[in-house]
Every structure is written in C-alpha cells, then in structure tokens.
Amino acid sequence: MKFNLKKDKLKPQSAGEGLNANVKSLYSSSLNGMKNVKMTNPIKSVGLMLFLIIFCAILVCVLVVGLFSYSTSKSIIKTKVADSSAVAIGQSKGKLDLMFKNYEALSMQVLLDKNVQDNLLQYSQAKDDYDKFDIMKKLSDTIQSYVLGNSTIVGAAIIPIAGDSTAITVGSTSMSSEDAQKSDWMKSIKDASGRLVWLPSKVKGYGGSSSDPTIAMGRVMKNTVTNEGNFVLLVEIHLSEIGKQLSDLQLGNGSDITIVDNANKIMFSKDEKLLTQNSPITLPTEGKAAKSGSLTTQSNGVEVLAMYKQFDTTGWKLVGAVPVAELVKDAKQIRNATYIIAAIAALLAIGIGLLVIRMVAIPLVNLRNLMNEGERGNLTVRSTINKKDEIGQLAQSFNQMMTQITVLVQQSNQSAQDVLGTAGELSDASKKTAISAKEIAVATEEIANGATSLAVEAEKGSDLTSEISQQMLQVMNANQEMGSAAAEVEKASRQGTTYMNSLIEKTGMTEEMTRSMVEKVDRLKESTRSIRKILDVLNNMTKQTNILSLNATIEAARAGAAGKGFMVVADEIRKLADQSRQSIDVVGQITETIQKEIDETVNVLSNAYPIFQEQIQSVKEANQIFLTVQGQMGDFVGRLNTVTESISVLERSQVVLSEAMGNVSAVAQESSATSEEVASLSNEQTNISEGLVRLSDKLEMVSSGLKETLSRFRT
The missing domain is CATH 1.10.287 (Helix Hairpins)
Incomplete structure (x- = not known):
C-alpha cells in the first residue's frame, strides 16, 4: 500500500497572488492587533545599547585625547624642571663643596702650624700637670688666632682623647672632656685616625648651650714627628652659613632644600624641627644613582620631584624637592579643558543617541512587539511603519511574511487533516497485514x-x-x-x-x-x-x-x-x-x-x-x-x-x-x-508489519500534534 503526499499544496504563494480579499481583510485587522502591543524592559533595548555605544565612544575619545595630552605635558614639564633644577643644585653643591674644602684647609693649617706641632711634642714630653696646662694654654692661643677671625665658625675645642684633663674651648664652644669622650662623634673621630670627619648638625650645638644649630668637623691632632695623637680638634660651624649659601637656590613654589647624610638623616633644612630626623625622601644608596639623579616619590603624603647630588668632601647629599602639583598646575588647564569638552561631547552624544533611538530603536521595538504577538499565534498583526529606509523595508517584509505564514498555516491545517485520515487508514491496513503475516x-x-x-x-x-x-x-x-x-x-x-x-x-x-x-x-x-x-x-x-x-x-x-x-x-x-x-x-x-x-x-x-x-x-x-x-x-x-x-x-x-x-x-x-x-521471511514480514503499525501510530500522533500546534494560530 503506497501513500503519496502532494507537495504542491504546500507551495507558498507570491506576494501578488496573496493580496486577495481575504488578505486585505487580515491586513486591515492588524491595526486592532497593534493596540495591544506593550513595551518590555528598556535595558535590553537595541536603541539603548546604540545610545550607550555612541555616548561612551565619544566621551572616551575626548577623555583619552585630553588626558593623554595632560599626561604628556606633565611628563615634559617634570623632565624640564628636573634638568634645570639639577643644574641649579649642581651649582649650589659646588659652592658648598668649596666652603667645606676651605674648612678642611683651615683645619689642616691648624694642625700643621709650627707652634701647634711644637706644643703637641712638648705635651707628650711634659711630666707634671702644670707643664701640660701651660702647653694647653699655648695651643688654645694658637687655635684662637685661626678661629676667631672667621665669623662662620662658632668656636673650637681641644679635647684630650684619654685622661681627666680639662677640654680647652675657643669662642662660644663649651663642653666637658668627660661628656665628649663618651659621645659617638668622639669615637668616629678617633676611628678616622687623623682624617677629617664631618659631624652631623646639632640643634643646641655640640656643647648643648648654643642658641643656633651647628655642624662640626673634627680630627685627631697628631704630631708629625712621633705620629702620636693625644687630642681631638673639634670646630663648630654655624648651620645658617649653609643656608646663606643656598639662599639663592629657588626651585619653585613649595620647593624644599635639604642636606642629608649617608644614613638619610636631615643635616640641613629651613625648618629646624626636621634636623636629625629621617628624611621623607628615600634616596638610592648603591650604584651610580647613589651620587646624583632625580626621582618622583612621596614626601609626607605629597607627590614630589626630588633632585639630589652628593658632596665630594662630606659625602652628604644636597636634595631639592618640588611638589609635582606646583609644577603641573599650568598643565591642569589642559585637564580642565578636557573635562569641559567631555561634558559638551556627552551632551552631543546624548542628542545623537536620542535621535538614533527615535529613528531606529522605537521602530524596532514596535516590530519586536508585533513579532512577539505573532509568536503567541496571532497572525493578524501587521506593521504600520511607512518609511523608505531599511526599517521600512523590514516592516513591509514582515507584513508579507505574516501574510504568507497565514496562508501556509491554513494550508498546513488542511494537510494535517488529510494526513490524519490517511494515517488512520494506513494503521488499519498495517494491522491487517501484520495478522496475515503472523498466520503465514x-x-x-x-x-x-x-x-x-x-x-x-x-x-x-x-x-x-x-x-x-x-x-x-x-x-x-x-x-x-x-x-x-x-x-x-x-x-x-x-x-x-x-x-x-x-x-x-x-x-x-x-x-x-x-x-x-x-x-x-x-x-x-x-x-x-x-x-x-x-x-x-x-x-x-x-x-x-x-x-x-x-x-x-x-x-x-x-x-x-x-x-x-x-x-x-x-x-x-x-x-x-x-x-x-x-x-x-x-x-x-x-x-x-x-x-x-x-x-x-x-x-x-x-x-x-x-x-x-x-x-x-x-x-x-x-x-x-x-x-x-x-x-x-x-x-x-x-x-x-x-x-x-x-x-x-x-x-x-x-x-x-x-x-x-x-x-x-x-x-x-x-x-x-x-x-x-x-519461516525467516515470514518472521521478517511480521516484523516489518509491526514496524509499519508503529509508524502508522507515530504518523497519527504526529498528525494530531500538528493539528494541535496549528490550532494555536488565529487566522
């Protein structure tokens, strides 16, 4: 038994053939279907996505260009300021090196003075305290002639390395031998074995009674003949003298000039409260960068550009720090202009986005709603968009598609009825064939x-x-x-x-x-x-x-x-x-x-x-x-x-x-x-007959399902 399904019943009709009286009535009834269309979540809308893309693209482009310009100008300014400041710091460093060398030369003159050497030799040969005291008095007079003639020097002191002899002071310097012998700076001078040692600054001076901060230099006084050293020469210098040398060093508003030692302790600062404290700027201690360079770092919570150079004489470092905000305050105008232009661009993007939403998103939403209605089985919906662009063409295509689907559903419904009837006949014939096959x-x-x-x-x-x-x-x-x-x-x-x-x-x-x-x-x-x-x-x-x-x-x-x-x-x-x-x-x-x-x-x-x-x-x-x-x-x-x-x-x-x-x-x-x-062929025929029965039942179920599916559509 054979069943032939005629395919020509399922051929879709052309657009011209479909516009008959029935289709025209369906098209007119679509206007009533559009009244029930509802808007869904706008966050998932294509129009909103286009708006966000346009808005973000314009705003990001403006911000990237502006901020890049600001960053570039900021980097250029920092480089230029660092170069110019390095030159100024180098000049000031040269002057201070010259001053420190003069002090070293002064100490060498004192040490090599004939009277000083003679007195040192006599002191080592003296046998009673009176002779030693007299020799100490002569040393004091000789050193006084060097020290008191220099206004930058606070005073000097001759301190015995050992014993209970009294220290001899010159000028405003005053201290006891016992306190000096117990101090750390005394130990560092003795360890230098006759070389000059620059000592850190003291707020009250090395005697503890000075009203101004001082720095000091010291060395062991050795006899050139016996190479025996019994005394330490300590010379105190006004710290303000360094400030005078650095008075003409200006790096910019808010800049700060300091001198730090190898332990990163502040030796000089305009703010006396910072003396002997740790510097907020950490400098390199090894390699080529330990002697000079520049870096950007944080100082007391403020970003600063620091330039530094190391003295040849003392080993200290002259550090100049300039707040980055002061350097780039003129460049902030670029940043502010960028923000203003970005705001204008945002407004422009909003206008363009709204225009895109009106021209693209709203028609698409309407078409989407109509398609949702069609998905629910309502084939009477039609679009009323009358435009010449792609959206209008899409609306016309949607209307033609719904018309063709309506005709197709009607034809499919009729075909489903025919298939259902044929499936019943096929099922009966298959059952009879199966019974005969079993008997055979x-x-x-x-x-x-x-x-x-x-x-x-x-x-x-x-x-x-x-x-x-x-x-x-x-x-x-x-x-x-x-x-x-x-x-x-x-x-x-x-x-x-x-x-x-x-x-x-x-x-x-x-x-x-x-x-x-x-x-x-x-x-x-x-x-x-x-x-x-x-x-x-x-x-x-x-x-x-x-x-x-x-x-x-x-x-x-x-x-x-x-x-x-x-x-x-x-x-x-x-x-x-x-x-x-x-x-x-x-x-x-x-x-x-x-x-x-x-x-x-x-x-x-x-x-x-x-x-x-x-x-x-x-x-x-x-x-x-x-x-x-x-x-x-x-x-x-x-x-x-x-x-x-x-x-x-x-x-x-x-x-x-x-x-x-x-x-x-x-x-x-x-x-x-x-x-x-x-018998085998008979069994095979029986199996085929049973399979034919199952296929007939399945065809009947599919036909019923197709009929139920097509019943959802309203035409």
Whole structure:
C-alpha cells in the first residue's frame, strides 16, 4: 500500500497572488492587533545599547585625547624642571663643596702650624700637670688666632682623647672632656685616625648651650714627628652659613632644600624641627644613582620631584624637592579643558543617541512587539511603519511574511487533516497485514517442522540401506564360499573312483563341511529374514513420506500463492516415495525367491546328511551314492548360479534404493532449508508489519500534534 503526499499544496504563494480579499481583510485587522502591543524592559533595548555605544565612544575619545595630552605635558614639564633644577643644585653643591674644602684647609693649617706641632711634642714630653696646662694654654692661643677671625665658625675645642684633663674651648664652644669622650662623634673621630670627619648638625650645638644649630668637623691632632695623637680638634660651624649659601637656590613654589647624610638623616633644612630626623625622601644608596639623579616619590603624603647630588668632601647629599602639583598646575588647564569638552561631547552624544533611538530603536521595538504577538499565534498583526529606509523595508517584509505564514498555516491545517485520515487508514491496513503475516509464519513453521521430520526419517532409511548393503556383501561372500565348496564336491565326485580307498578318511571331512554348509545356510536364512524386516521398515517409511507429502500439499494449498513453490517440492517428495515403494516391492520379490532357494538348499543338505551316514556304514554302496551325490551337486551348482544371479539383481536394487534414499534425504534437507528460509521471511514480514503499525501510530500522533500546534494560530 503506497501513500503519496502532494507537495504542491504546500507551495507558498507570491506576494501578488496573496493580496486577495481575504488578505486585505487580515491586513486591515492588524491595526486592532497593534493596540495591544506593550513595551518590555528598556535595558535590553537595541536603541539603548546604540545610545550607550555612541555616548561612551565619544566621551572616551575626548577623555583619552585630553588626558593623554595632560599626561604628556606633565611628563615634559617634570623632565624640564628636573634638568634645570639639577643644574641649579649642581651649582649650589659646588659652592658648598668649596666652603667645606676651605674648612678642611683651615683645619689642616691648624694642625700643621709650627707652634701647634711644637706644643703637641712638648705635651707628650711634659711630666707634671702644670707643664701640660701651660702647653694647653699655648695651643688654645694658637687655635684662637685661626678661629676667631672667621665669623662662620662658632668656636673650637681641644679635647684630650684619654685622661681627666680639662677640654680647652675657643669662642662660644663649651663642653666637658668627660661628656665628649663618651659621645659617638668622639669615637668616629678617633676611628678616622687623623682624617677629617664631618659631624652631623646639632640643634643646641655640640656643647648643648648654643642658641643656633651647628655642624662640626673634627680630627685627631697628631704630631708629625712621633705620629702620636693625644687630642681631638673639634670646630663648630654655624648651620645658617649653609643656608646663606643656598639662599639663592629657588626651585619653585613649595620647593624644599635639604642636606642629608649617608644614613638619610636631615643635616640641613629651613625648618629646624626636621634636623636629625629621617628624611621623607628615600634616596638610592648603591650604584651610580647613589651620587646624583632625580626621582618622583612621596614626601609626607605629597607627590614630589626630588633632585639630589652628593658632596665630594662630606659625602652628604644636597636634595631639592618640588611638589609635582606646583609644577603641573599650568598643565591642569589642559585637564580642565578636557573635562569641559567631555561634558559638551556627552551632551552631543546624548542628542545623537536620542535621535538614533527615535529613528531606529522605537521602530524596532514596535516590530519586536508585533513579532512577539505573532509568536503567541496571532497572525493578524501587521506593521504600520511607512518609511523608505531599511526599517521600512523590514516592516513591509514582515507584513508579507505574516501574510504568507497565514496562508501556509491554513494550508498546513488542511494537510494535517488529510494526513490524519490517511494515517488512520494506513494503521488499519498495517494491522491487517501484520495478522496475515503472523498466520503465514505459523503455517510456515509447521511445514518446516514436517520437513525436518522427513529429513530425519530419510536419514534413518539411508542408514538402513547401508546396513542392507553390508548384509548383501556377507551373502555374496557366503555364496562364493558355497560355489567353491560345490566345485570341490564336483571334483571329488569325478575323482571318487580313484580315491575310493581314502573315502572313509575323507568322509568325516565331508561330514564336517556339510555341517558347516548347513550352519551357513541357516545364517543366510536369518539374513533374508532381516532383509524382510528392513523392507517392512522401508515400506512404512514410504507410507509416512506419502502422508507427509499429502499434508505438505494440503498446507501449500491453504497458503495460496505463497505455497506454490512448496507444493512443487511436495509433489517431488511424493514421486520419490512412489519410486522407493516400487523398488522395495522388487527387492521383496527377489528376497522371497532367495528365501525359497535357501529353503530348498536346506532340504537338500538335510537329505544329503543321512546319505553320508549311510556311506560310512556301507562302502559298497559308496559308488552309487557318490554318483547320486555328483548328480545332485550338479543341480546344486546350477541352483547356486541362480542364487548368485538373484543376489546380483538384489545388489543392483539395493544401489538404486540407496540412491533413492539419498535423493529423499537431499530433497528433505532442501525442503527443510526452504521451509526455514520461508519461516525467516515470514518472521521478517511480521516484523516489518509491526514496524509499519508503529509508524502508522507515530504518523497519527504526529498528525494530531500538528493539528494541535496549528490550532494555536488565529487566522
């Protein structure tokens, strides 16, 4: 059964064909459908996304350009200021280095003064305290001539390295030997072994009583002759003198000039409160950058640009720090202008975004709402957008699409009804086919079982035929033995006259041979009886084969056209059975003849045996009896020849029977294989029929689902 679905029912109509009266009414009714359109979440709107993209793009571009300009100008200003400040700091550093070198030269002059050296030598040779005091007074007078002439020097002190001698001070410097010997700066001077040591600043001076901060330099006073040092020369210098040297160093508003030592302690600052404290600016201590350079860092929470250079004499560093905000305050105008332009650009972006929303987003939202209505099954909605741009073209395409979908839904609904009806008919036909296939399968299985039984019986017949063949071979062997014995008897009869003297001795042998012949004839008789039984079995098999052939013919007739092939096989089986029956009848007749001949042979031997008995009793009658035996043996040889011919005929019949049984077995096996193949095909047909039923049910379900789906649309 075939079902053809006409595809031309589903072909979409063109736009011109669709604008009929029905479509026009649908188009007019779409205006009522648009009244129910509602707006959704505006955050997910394309218009808002376009607005944000335009707004962010314009604003980001303006800010990036402005801030990049601000950053670039800021970097350039910092570089230029750092270069110019480095030059100014280098000049101030040179002046301070010169000042420090002058102080070092002054200390060297004091140390190398002839009076000082003489007094140092005399002090080392003095034996009483008075001489030492006098020498100390002379040293004080000599140093005073150097110190008091320089207004930048606060004063000086000659401090004994060891002992309890009183320190000699010059100028405003005052201190005790005991306090000085315990101080750290005293230890650092002694460790220098005669080299000049610059000491950090002190807010109250090294004596602790100065009103102004001071710095100091000191060295061990050694005699050039003995290289023995017993005193330390300490010279205090006004810290304000450094401030005077740096007074003309201006790096900008808010700048700060400091001097720090190697431990990053502040040695000089305009703010005296910062003296001896850690500098907020951390400078490099290793490498090339440790001597000079510039860096941007934080100082008390303020970003500063720091330039520094190391003194050649003291090892201290002159540091100039300028707040970055003061440097780039003019560049802030670029940043402010950037913010203003960014605000203007933001307003412009808002205007452009609103225009885009009005021209693009709102029509798209309307189309989106109409499509949502169409998704819910309302095919009557139509767009009223009348524009010439792409959105207007999209609206027109939407209207045409909804028109085509409406027509398609109507046609699909009708097709679904047709498919549903066809599916029902197909389901009924498939069920009937499945029932017929099941019945055919059952009948085929019965035929296959019969063919299998026939094959088994044929195999049994073949086995029996083989057994008959073996029995026939035994009969032929016995017949040959009988022929040989008869020939010997005949030869003995001819030579009876010659061997009459030895007849008595050979008569016993003849008796034994006769007895053996009787036994063999008896066994031959039993073999013929077995052949009769086998023939009876074969006859029964032939009858059963005829019955099976008749049953197969009946079942083939019931199967109709499908059983014609099997009916031919059944006819062939029946013919083979008839041939087997005829062959069995012939064999039976031959067997009966053999039975008769054997019975006659038994009777002859039975008659011959008393004669042999009488021959023993009467030798005189031996010649006549022997002649009688010779005549009878001639008859016996003739009869044996007859038996031999009958056995040959029986052997040929047995060969024919064996071939017939082989053919029966082959036909039975072929019939069984054919029946099994037919049964397999029947089962396959049954499975196909069941699958066809399932497909019919599935088609019916799909048709019902399609009908329910199409029922959602309103046309």
